[in-house]
Amino acid sequence: MTPNTALKVTEMHRAENWELMRALRRALKARGMTYRQLGDELGISEATVKRMFREQDCSLSRLTQICSLLNISVYDLMSVAQQQEETATQLTPEQEEYLASHPGHFAFLLCLIQRQFPDQIQSRHQLSDRCIFYYLRDLDRQGFLELAEHNRYRLKVGPQVKWSLQGPLQQRLKEVNQIFVKHVMDHNQEPGYAFESNFRFMSQSTLDAFCEDLRQLSRKYRRHSAQEDALLPENTLRGVKWTLCIAPFAPSGVLDIPEISA
Numbered sequence: 629m630t631p632n633t634a635l636k637v638t639e640m641h642r643a644e645n646w647e648l649m650r651a652l653r654r655a656l657k658a659r660g661m662t663y664r665q666l667g668d669e670l671g672i673s674e675a676t677v678k679r680m681f682r683e684q685d686c687s688l689s690r691l692t693q694i695c696s697l698l699n700i701s702v703y704d705l706m707s708v709a710q711q712q713e714e715t716a717t718q719l720t721p722e723q724e725e726y727l728a729s730h731p732g733h734f735a736f737l738l739c740l741i742q743r744q745f746p747d748q749i750q751s752r753h754q755l756s757d758r759c760i761f762y763y764l765r766d767l768d769r770q771g772f773l774e775l776a777e778h779n780r781y782r783l784k785v786g787p788q789v790k791w792s793l794q795g796p797l798q799q800r801l802k803e804v805n806q807i808f809v810k811h812v813m814d815h816n817q818e819p820g821y822a823f824e825s826n827f828r829f830m831s832q833s834t835l836d837a838f839c840e841d842l843r844q845l846s847r848k849y850r851r852h853s854a855q856e857d858a859l860l861p862e863n864t865l866r867g868v869k870w871t872l873c874i875a876p877f878a879p880s881g882v883l884d885i886p887e888i889s890a
Contacts, residue, residue: 728796
């Protein structure tokens with residue numbers, strides 16, 4: 629092995645260890661376990677735990693012990709550490725056309741993708757048993773799910789879907805995001821909600837950097853959420869949507885300013 633090859637292998641192992649320890653740190657945080665509590669369970673000091681994470685130095689036996697305390701397997705933790713983010717399903721043009729022309733089916737599918745069960749949808753929208761079956765049957769025929777007896781089903785799309793912003797669903801997606809923005813604005817003071825809207829003058833280079841920062845921020849939390857989804861019990865997770873927008877904007881080009889008389 630040449631020195632350059634050895635260096636590349638060492639760097640790769642260091643990166644793998646960093647990802648593994650980061651996934652372990654997130655699992656600890658999600659379960660509300662502090663370094664001190666972990667140290668007490670392991671019979672070591674809090675300082676030793678901190679050093680273990682700082683130096684990314686954890687033996688397999690120690691890692692197995694920690695995973696056992698967190699009720700997860702080492703295999704699951706390693707899989708999550710290697711996971712970048714969930715792969716998004718790409719709908720066919722025919723599927724997008726169908727959802728665009730069937731808004732009720734589009735809304736029903738969104739609810740299923742967001743892990744709402746048919747009986748929950750039925751109760752909230754006061755739908756009949758027959759109506760629920762019809763929705764599931766139609767979505768099965770279009771290839772969105774596989775329907776079995778007693779309304780049991782398996783989704784064939786998701787949990788992430790890559791929606792085409794310029795495709796047949798453009799208007800539906802606009803409507804969903806308008807509803808979402810209104811919802812966030814109405815609840816902005818509540819925990820777990822955040823809304824920021826500003827207007828500033830800036831150079832093109834600053835705007836480009838701003839856009840890239842937003843993309844990186846979104847990638848970061850898509851990755852974190854994919855890891856948590858794989859590691860944590862479903863009842864500890866919340867469905868969260870975010871919409872990040874930035875663009876050159878001139879109010880005079882979109883707002884109506886009628887002529888007035890004295």
